[in-house]
Amino acid sequence: MRILLIEDEQKVSALVKRGLIAERYAVDITADGLEGLEFAETYPYDLIILDLMLPRVSGTEVLQRVRRKNTFVPVLILTARDSIDDKVKLFELGADDYLTKPFAFAELLMRVKALLRRGPVNRSSTLRIGDLELDRLTQQVKRGGKRVELTAKEYALLEYLMQNAERVLSRNMIIEHVWDQSFDGITNIVDVYVRHLRAKVDDGNIFKMIRTVRGTGYMIRGVNES
Amino acid sequence: MNRNSLRARVTAFYVGMLALALLFFSVAVYAGARAYLTRSMERSLSNTARTVVADYLVPLDKQGQAWFLAEMSESYPPGIADPFVRVSQGGKVLYQSGDIRDPLLRVTTLPLPADPLNLSSFHRATDAAGQPMMMYTMGYRPPSGALILVETGASMEPLTHLLYSLLKILLIATPAILLISAVGGYLLMARPLRPVVELTEQAEHVGLTHMGKRLPIIPSGDELERLSLALNRMIERMEEALAHNQRFSADASHELRTPLTIIRGELEALLQIPDLTPPAMDGISSALEEGDRMSRIVNSLMTISRLDGGGERMEMLPIDLTNILQVTLEHMGLMAEEKEIALECQITAPVFVTGDAMRLKQVIVNLVDNAIKYTPNGGRITVRLLAENERAALTVADTGIGISPESLPHVFERFYRADRARTRESGGTGLGLAIVKAICGAHDGTLFIESEEGKSTTLRIELPLLNLSPRQVADLQHSAAQTVRVQPTPMASEDPAEEFSQTKM
Numbered sequence: 001m002r003i004l005l006i007e008d009e010q011k012v013s014a015l016v017k018r019g020l021i022a023e024r025y026a027v028d029i030t031a032d033g034l035e036g037l038e039f040a041e042t043y044p045y046d047l048i049i050l051d052l053m054l055p056r057v058s059g060t061e062v063l064q065r066v067r068r069k070n071t072f073v074p075v076l077i078l079t080a081r082d083s084i085d086d087k088v089k090l091f092e093l094g095a096d097d098y099l100t101k102p103f104a105f106a107e108l109l110m111r112v113k114a115l116l117r118r119g120p121v122n123r124s125s126t127l128r129i130g131d132l133e134l135d136r137l138t139q140q141v142k143r144g145g146k147r148v149e150l151t152a153k154e155y156a157l158l159e160y161l162m163q164n165a166e167r168v169l170s171r172n173m174i175i176e177h178v179w180d181q182s183f184d185g186i187t188n189i190v191d192v193y194v195r196h197l198r199a200k201v202d203d204g205n206i207f208k209m210i211r212t213v214r215g216t217g218y219m220i221r222g223v224n225e226s
Numbered sequence: 227m228n229r230n231s232l233r234a235r236v237t238a239f240y241v242g243m244l245a246l247a248l249l250f251f252s253v254a255v256y257a258g259a260r261a262y263l264t265r266s267m268e269r270s271l272s273n274t275a276r277t278v279v280a281d282y283l284v285p286l287d288k289q290g291q292a293w294f295l296a297e298m299s300e301s302y303p304p305g306i307a308d309p310f311v312r313v314s315q316g317g318k319v320l321y322q323s324g325d326i327r328d329p330l331l332r333v334t335t336l337p338l339p340a341d342p343l344n345l346s347s348f349h350r351a352t353d354a355a356g357q358p359m360m361m362y363t364m365g366y367r368p369p370s371g372a373l374i375l376v377e378t379g380a381s382m383e384p385l386t387h388l389l390y391s392l393l394k395i396l397l398i399a400t401p402a403i404l405l406i407s408a409v410g411g412y413l414l415m416a417r418p419l420r421p422v423v424e425l426t427e428q429a430e431h432v433g434l435t436h437m438g439k440r441l442p443i444i445p446s447g448d449e450l451e452r453l454s455l456a457l458n459r460m461i462e463r464m465e466e467a468l469a470h471n472q473r474f475s476a477d478a479s480h481e482l483r484t485p486l487t488i489i490r491g492e493l494e495a496l497l498q499i500p501d502l503t504p505p506a507m508d509g510i511s512s513a514l515e516e517g518d519r520m521s522r523i524v525n526s527l528m529t530i531s532r533l534d535g536g537g538e539r540m541e542m543l544p545i546d547l548t549n550i551l552q553v554t555l556e557h558m559g560l561m562a563e564e565k566e567i568a569l570e571c572q573i574t575a576p577v578f579v580t581g582d583a584m585r586l587k588q589v590i591v592n593l594v595d596n597a598i599k600y601t602p603n604g605g606r607i608t609v610r611l612l613a614e615n616e617r618a619a620l621t622v623a624d625t626g627i628g629i630s631p632e633s634l635p636h637v638f639e640r641f642y643r644a645d646r647a648r649t650r651e652s653g654g655t656g657l658g659l660a661i662v663k664a665i666c667g668a669h670d671g672t673l674f675i676e677s678e679e680g681k682s683t684t685l686r687i688e689l690p691l692l693n694l695s696p697r698q699v700a701d702l703q704h705s706a707a708q709t710v711r712v713q714p715t716p717m718a719s720e721d722p723a724e725e726f727s728q729t730k731m
Contacts, residue, residue, distance in 0.1 A: 009484050015491035022498075080483040082525070083532055084539040102486035102521045105494050153557065171518070179557060182587040184525070189595075192561050214507075215514025216494065 001116055002026040002043065006036035006062065007051040007078065012101075016049065019105045020112070033057030040066050040073070047115055050095075051078045060093060067094040074115040078103075104170040104216060127162040130222030132201065132209060134162055143201055153178065154197045161210065161220040170217040194218055232422075233415045241408045248403060252396040259392055263385045264360075268348055271362035271378045274309050278302075278376045279366045283313070287368055295321060309380040314338050316372045331357055331381045339363050339375060351379070358382040421446070425454055432461055475531040479524040486524065490517045519655065526657040530640065533664035540582035540668060544692055544702055547577045547586065547618055551611050554590045558598070565603045569594075572610040576699065577618045578692040585665045592658045593622040593685055599654070600683065601626035618691045623684040629677040637675060638663040662687075 003020060007013040008031040017027045028043070030036045033054035040048060040062075048066065052059035063075060077090055077098040090098055097111050127134040131144045139155060141148040150158065156178045161169065171190045175183050183189055194210060202208045211219050228234060282301075286294050298321045302311045307323035310333050314320055317338060325332050332354035345365040352358055361379040368374060421444040428441045440458050444450040493514045497507070532538040555571050562569035579586075590609075597607045605625040612619055629637060636642045641656040662685075666673045671689040694702070 009488070011488040012484065012491065015488065015495065018495060019491075080480050082528065083537065085537075088539075100525075101483040102490050102517070102524075105491055153560075180584070180587075182554075182584055182591050183557070184522070184588075189558070189561060192564055195564075196560060213497075214511030215497070215518070216511075 001046045002028070003047045003049060003112070004036065004039055004043070004045045005029045005049045006033065006039075006054065006059070007031065007049070008054050009051070012051075012078075015105070016108065019109065023109060025112075031055070033059065033062045036062055037065055041069060045073055047112060048073055048075045049078060049112075050075055052081065060090075063090070063093050063095060076111055076115060104168075104172070106168045106216065107170055107173050110164065110167065110173070127159070127165075129162055129165050129220060130207070130209065132162070132220075132222075134159060141201075143205065148200050150197070150200060153193060154200065157193055157197055158201065158220075161218065165220050165222070168213045168216050168219045172217075174217065190218075233412060233419055236415055237408055237412045240411060241404055244407055245400075245404055248400045252400060256389070256392060256396065260385075260389055263388060267360060267380060267385060268362070271309055271348070271360065271380060272346075272364070274311060274378045275362055275364040275376045278311060278313065278378075279364060283366050283368065283374055283376070287370060309378045312336075312377040312379075313374060314377070315374045320374070326381070330355065331359060331379075333359075333379060336379075339377065345375075350382075353381075358386070418450075421450055422453075425450075425457070429457060469535070472531045472535040475527050476535075479527040479531070482520070482524050486517060486521055490514065490521070493517065523655045523657065526655050526661055527640075530657065530660055530664045533661075533668050536668075538668065540585060542580050542582060544578055544580055544694065544698075545583050545586070546702065547579050547581075547620070547689075548573045548611055549576075550583055550587050551590055551609065551620070554587055555594065555609060558591065558594050561595070561598050562607065565598060565601070565605075567598060567601055567604070568606040569598075570606065570608045572608065572612075574612060577611055577613045578694050578699070578702075579618045579669070579689045580692050581669050581689065585668070589662050589665050589687065590620070590622075592662050593687075596658055596685075597622050597624040597626065597683070600624065613691050616691050616693075617688040619686060619688050621684055621686045623682060625682050628679040628681050628683050629675075630679045634675060634677055638673065 003025050005013055005016055005020075005027055007016070007029070010031065013029045013031065017029055020027045028039060028045075030039055031054075034056045036050070036054070037057060039045075050059050050062060054062065057065075059077070059079075063077070066073065066075065071094075074096040075094065077095045078101060079086065079090075079098055080101045082100040087098060096115055099108055099111060125136045127136070133142045135141075136159070141150055141155065141158060157174065160174065160177050172184070174190050175181070178193075179189065194212075198208070198210050202210055209220050209222065211221060213219055278298075282294055282297050298311070298313070301307075302321075302323045304322075304324040305327060308326060310323045310326055310331065312319060312322035312333070314322075319338070322334070324334055335354050336351065345363060348360060348362050350358060351361045359379050359381050361377060364376045364378075366374045366376060425441055425444065432441070440461065441454050443454045443458070493510050496502075496510050497514075502510075529538070551573065552571065555569060559569060594607065594609065601607060601624045607622065607624045610619075610621045610623070633642075638659050640660045643656055663673055666687055666689075669689050671687055674686040674688075675683070676686070677683040
C-alpha cells in the first residue's frame with residue numbers, strides 16, 4: 001500500500017511517516033502543494049493524507065484538483081480547523097475523512113486502515129479474544145464460558161475495544177464512538193466506565209485483558225499475545 | 227414620570243423661569259396699579275382743595291359769608307360730595323360736606339388737624355367707623371384774618387377693593403398659566419426627545435445578539451446627530467476590539483495545534499522504544515497526559531471564540547429538552563454512582579426549545595460533571611427542568627463545597643478557578659463554565675449561579691421556551707424516533723452494534 005503525505009510541517013510528516021512505515025506502508029512525503037499534485041498525478045496512490053495549510057497551492061485546491069482527475073483515491077485531511085463549516089466544506093469537496101490536530105497517532109492509523117479497507121469487512125457476528133466472547137446478534141458476552149451481564153454503555157465500550165483488539169484507543173476516540181462529542185470536556189467518564197467494565201470482565205480472572213496505556217488510552221488484548 | 231428625567235428637568239426649568247417672570251410681572255402690575263390709583267386719588271383730593279381755595283375762599287372777603295356757604299353747599303352738597311370737604315379757621319368749622327353714604331364714611335366727628343404746620347400733605351386717617359381714608363390738608367391765609375384750613379378726604383375702600391380684585395385675578399391666573407404651560411411643555415418635549423428614545427432602544431439591542439447593526443443617524447444637524455454618530459463610532463471600536471480578541475484566541479489556539487501534534491507524536495514514538503525504565507515511562511506518560519489536557523484547552527478555547535464570534539454553525543431545531551436531559555443523565559449516572567452521589571432528575575412535562583442538541587447536551591454534561599466534581603461522596607445532585615414564564619428553566623443543584631461570595635462573580639470567566647489546588651488535581655480545563663456561558667449566549671439564554679460556601683451550589687439556565695401545538699409535538703416526536711443521532715460522526719460507521727449503542731442509550 002502506497003500512501004502520499006502532503007504536509008509542510010516537517011516534524012509532523014517525519015512522525016507520521018515513521019509510524020506508517022512501522023505499519024509496513026510505503027510513504028512518499030512532499031511539503032508543497034504543487035509538488036504534491038504532481039506526485040498524485042504521477043503515481044497510483046492508495047491513499048493521500050493532505051494538510052490544509054500548504055505553500056504555493058492550498059490543501060483545499062489540491063483536493064479539488066486531485067478529485068477532478070481521480071475520483072477514487074481516498075483522501076484524509078489533516079487540519080487545525082475544526083468548525084463544522086470547515087468540515088462540511090471539505091466533505092463537499094470530496095474528502096473522505098478528516099483528523100483535527102493534535103491527534104494521537106493511534107487514531108490516524110485507525111482512520112488510515114479504515115480508508116484502505118476496501119472490499120468486504122470482517123462482519124462476523126461473534127468477536128472473540130482469548131476466552132472472551134461477544135455475540136453481536138444476541139448481544140451476549142461470555143468470559144471463560146460464563147455469562148457477563150453488561151449495561152448498554154458497557155457493551156458498546158467492550159465491543160469497540162474488541163473490534164480494535166491489540167490497538168490502543170485514545171479516550172477521545174472512545175468518547176466519539178461510544179458517547180458523542182458533547183462529552184469531550186469531561187475527563188474521567190471513560191475511566192469510570194472502563195473501571196466498571198473491568199470489574200465485570202476481568203475480576204476473578206488471573207489474566208487481565210483490559211489494559212491501561214498511560215497517557216494514551218486503553219486497549220484489550222488476549223492471553224496468547226502477551 | 228421620573229423626576230430626574232431630562233424631559234422633567236427641562237420642563238421644570240422653564241416652568242420655573244416662567245413662574246419667575248409671572249411673579250415679576252404680577253408684582254409690577256400690582257404695584258403699578260396701586261401707584262396709579264393712589265396718585266389719581268391724591269390728584270383729585272388736591273384739585274378739589276385747590277378749587278375750594280381759588281373759587282370760594284379767595285372771593286370770600288368780597289362776597290361774604292352767606293355767599294360762601296351757599297356756593298359751597300351747592301358745589302359740595304352735604305352727604306353726597308366725594309371727596310368730602312371741610313373748611314375750618316382757627317378750630318372753628320366754616321363748612322363741611324359731612325358724612326358720605328356711599329361708600330359709607332363718618333367724618334363729622336373727625337378731629338380737626340392739630341398741627342397746622344403739616345400743610346399741603348396727604349395723610350391716612352380713619353373715620354369714626356374705622357374706615358381707612360386719605361386726607362389732604364391745604365392752608366390758605368386770606369389778606370385779612372387767620373389761616374383757613376381746607377381739608378379734602380375720600381374713602382380708601384374703592385381703591386383697596388380694586389387692588390384686592392386685581393390681586394385675586396393674579397393669584398388665580400398665575401398658577402393656572404403655569405400648570406397649562408407645564409403640561410404643554412412636557413408633552414411638547416416628547417417630540418424632540420423621540421429620536422433619543424429610539425436611539426436608546428436601538429442601542430439596547432446592540433451587543434445583545436451581535437454587534438453588526440448600527441444606530442440610526444438622527445439628521446437634525448445638532449447635538450443629537452453628533453450623539454448618534456459618536457455612538458456608532460464607539461460601537462465600531464468595540465466591535466474591532468472584540469473581533470481582535472476573538473481572532474487572537476482563534477489564532478492562538480490554531481497555532482498551538484501543530485506543535486501539540488508534534489509533541490504528542492514524538493512522545494508516543496518514545497513510548498514505543500523497548501525496555502524503557504519505569505521512571506522514563508512515567509515521565510513520558512505524564513507528559514502525554516498533560517499534552518492531552520492542553521489539546522482539550524485549545525479545543526475549548528477555539529469553541530468558545532467561535533461561539534462568541536457567532537462563527538459556530540449550529541443546527542437550531544425545535545427539540546424536547548427533557549429528552550436530551552434524560553439521555554445525558556443516564557450516561558453520567560455511573561459517574562455519580564462512583565461517588566455515591568444521589569443524582570435526581572425532576573421532569574414533569576416535555577419542554578421544547580429551539581437549539582442545537584449537541585451544544586445543549588454539552589451544557590448539561592458540563593454542569594452535571596462540575597456538580598459531581600465538587601460534591602463530596604454521599605452528596606446529592608438535583609436536576610430540574612420546567613417551563614415557566616415563557617422560559618425553559620434548567621437547574622442543577624448540588625450539596626457540594628460551594629463557592630465563596632468573592633469568587634462567585636468570576637466563575638464564568640475563562641480560566642478562573644475558585645480553588646486552584648482542587649481543580650488542578652482533577653485535570654479540568656478551567657473552561658467548562660465559560661463554554662456553558664458561550665453556548666447559553668448563542669441560544670439567547672441566561673445563566674444564573676447561586677452558592678452557599680460549604681453547603682450548595684445551584685446553576686440555573688433559562689432559554690426562550692418554544693410553544694408548540696400538540697400536532698407539532700406529535701410530528702417532532704415521530705421524527706425524533708426515526709433519527710436518533712443528531713450529528714453524524716465523520717468516521718463511517720457500518721456496525722449494527724454502534725447503532726445499538728445509539729438507540730438504546
